[in-house]
Amino acid sequence: METLLGESEPHPANIINPTGSSAHVLICEHASNRIPKKLGTLGLAEADLKRHIAWDIGAEETARILSRLLDAPLILQRYSRLVYDCNRPPEAESAMPALSEVFEIPGNTSLTPSDRLARTRGIARPFHHAVEAFLDERAVAGRQTILTSIHSFTPVYKGKPRDLDVGFLFDRDSWLANFLVKAFPADKARLNEPYGPKDGVMHLMNLHAAPRGLRHVMIEIRNNLIEDHTGQNAWANYLATPLAQAANKLATAGLTR
Numbered sequence: 001m002e003t004l005l006g007e008s009e010p011h012p013a014n015i016i017n018p019t020g021s022s023a024h025v026l027i028c029e030h031a032s033n034r035i036p037k038k039l040g041t042l043g044l045a046e047a048d049l050k051r052h053i054a055w056d057i058g059a060e061e062t063a064r065i066l067s068r069l070l071d072a073p074l075i076l077q078r079y080s081r082l083v084y085d086c087n088r089p090p091e092a093e094s095a096m097p098a099l100s101e102v103f104e105i106p107g108n109t110s111l112t113p114s115d116r117l118a119r120t121r122g123i124a125r126p127f128h129h130a131v132e133a134f135l136d137e138r139a140v141a142g143r144q145t146i147l148t149s150i151h152s153f154t155p156v157y158k159g160k161p162r163d164l165d166v167g168f169l170f171d172r173d174s175w176l177a178n179f180l181v182k183a184f185p186a187d188k189a190r191l192n193e194p195y196g197p198k199d200g201v202m203h204l205m206n207l208h209a210a211p212r213g214l215r216h217v218m219i220e221i222r223n224n225l226i227e228d229h230t231g232q233n234a235w236a237n238y239l240a241t242p243l244a245q246a247a248n249k250l251a252t253a254g255l256t257r
Contacts, residue, residue, distance in 0.1 A: 030151060164194065171206060180243070
């Protein structure tokens with residue numbers, strides 16, 4: 001089987017500030033709209049690759065600023081979720097979607113099992129292995145670890161407006177989501193919206209955080225609020241204080257495993 005990535009193409013995982021002092025390990029698995037050279041553009045126009053279907057708009061830069069504010073490690077995924085969505089298992093259709101919202105993805109419409117396996121081995125496995133190895137290093141060093149993923153969502157989905165600013169998502173562990181949501185106005189922040197566990201969006205947390213007993217949360221910010229540097233900086237600062245407070249409370253109370 002041919003490899004998906006060429007020798008000049010980077011590893012799927014990019015680890016920023018690996019020795020950061022924060023308990024939070026930030027993850028942004030939808031950071032990029034990059035497509036491996038072998039796949040061309042997946043049959044999409046350049047304008048389509050800039051839409052939310054290809055990546056989480058504003059999430060990477062918001063996460064980078066938050067990493068600096070918290071002095072937290074940050075793990076970025078370097079390839080578009082249209083190639084492989086690293087927040088989905090390989091058996092899920094949404095891992096390599098033929099249709100994203102209302103947009104057909106021509107390069108994903110006739111994938112063979114070999115095609116899907118090449119993407120799984122080329123993107124998903126190396127990325128998740130890097131996350132696992134990083135968490136292993138912190139575990140053997142006795143580091144407190146809270147897994148916090150940063151995402152963004154489109155303000156209008158299939159013609160339906162979404163009226164919240166930020167969602168805090170959880171499945172097996174609600175503590176951190178419940179703590180964070182209280183730091184924002186009730187009409188702007190909600191739990192498990194605009195997505196929830198039933199949508200399959202907690203795969204990464206259920207794969208890496210829950211089995212280790214790590215406190216964790218998935219943060220979804222409406223992307224028109226973080227599409228420029230001003231918004232990215234503002235939201236990183238909004239989140240930094242309650243995230244730091246949560247880490248301090250967990251450490252003081254001995255609630256982190």
